[in-house]
Amino acid sequence: MVAVIIPAAGSGSRLGGLPKQMRLLGDAPMLLHTAQVFDRHPAVSCLVVVGPPKNLDLIEGMLTSLKKPYQVVAGGATRQKSVQAGLKAVSDSTSIVLIHDAARPFVSAQIITKVIESTEIAGAAAVAMPVTDTVRYGEEGSFTNTISRDELYAMQTPQGFKYDLLQQAFCQAEGVSQATDDVALMGHIGQPVRIVEGDRWNVKITTQSDWEWAQQVWEKRA
Numbered sequence: 001m002v003a004v005i006i007p008a009a010g011s012g013s014r015l016g017g018l019p020k021q022m023r024l025l026g027d028a029p030m031l032l033h034t035a036q037v038f039d040r041h042p043a044v045s046c047l048v049v050v051g052p053p054k055n056l057d058l059i060e061g062m063l064t065s066l067k068k069p070y071q072v073v074a075g076g077a078t079r080q081k082s083v084q085a086g087l088k089a090v091s092d093s094t095s096i097v098l099i100h101d102a103a104r105p106f107v108s109a110q111i112i113t114k115v116i117e118s119t120e121i122a123g124a125a126a127v128a129m130p131v132t133d134t135v136r137y138g139e140e141g142s143f144t145n146t147i148s149r150d151e152l153y154a155m156q157t158p159q160g161f162k163y164d165l166l167q168q169a170f171c172q173a174e175g176v177s178q179a180t181d182d183v184a185l186m187g188h189i190g191q192p193v194r195i196v197e198g199d200r201w202n203v204k205i206t207t208q209s210d211w212e213w214a215q216q217v218w219e220k221r222a
């Protein structure tokens with residue numbers, strides 16, 4: 001059984017205004033678009049959506065059109081705490097847990113399939129894009145060292161984990177790490193994570209220009 005946890009408890013401070021996951025993209029909130037991709041995927045059994053504690057009823061109301069069983073649970077102050085709250089709601093008969101940001105509504109079914117397949121084989125897998133820009137350290141407004149980009153990846157989601165490994169990783173990480181993704185947790189238990197190549201559409205909507213881009217993409221698709 002494959003469950004997906006969708007962390008959607010952030011405040012969207014870099015975008016400002018209404019938390020981005022609740023904003024309308026076309027005719028529906030961004031969160032619903034994201035949840036629907038998993039709802040329609042044949043290998044996914046159920047969804048756990050992690051929402052801001054103050055807005056759980058609102059989030060619940062946005063998701064009533066989903067066909068698969070879903071739960072809405074209260075998130076925490078950091079993404080890691082929100083994912084942990086989501087994991088508590090996942091049944092222990094689950095074999096694989098996917099974690100996917102609510103703020104990535106353009107995730108494709110093909111990527112979800114690849115992450116599930118790689119997780120089955122390797123125990124853990126995550127979507128990433130090889131870095132194509134030149135990467136350099138900067139300090140106080142000036143560049144310092146250049147980093148070789150050959151071995152660098154920009155992480156995306158979904159990230160997939162065997163249920164037991166994720167439980168174990170969260171136990172080890174308790175009180176230690178404030179990771180911005182869940183691959184970081186695997187380091188605590190020495191578990192390798194397989195790379196699944198992503199695509200350029202699977203952007204995490206973060207800034208005003210991302211939001212404007214997302215609206216344009218959505219209009220073209222509609």
Ligand code: CTP
Pocket residue numbers: 006007008009010011012013014015021050075076077078079080082083101102103104204205206
């Ligand atoms: N998230 C969460 N709980 C938090 C923080 C973030 O569930 N305490 C979720 C967000 O809702 C989002 C995903 O994690 O779907 C990725 O986080 P990010 O893009 O950083 O979203 P926000 O934290 O909401 O935005 P910002 O950092 O600009 O405030």
Ligand code: MG
Pocket residue numbers: 010
């Ligand atoms: Mg954030």
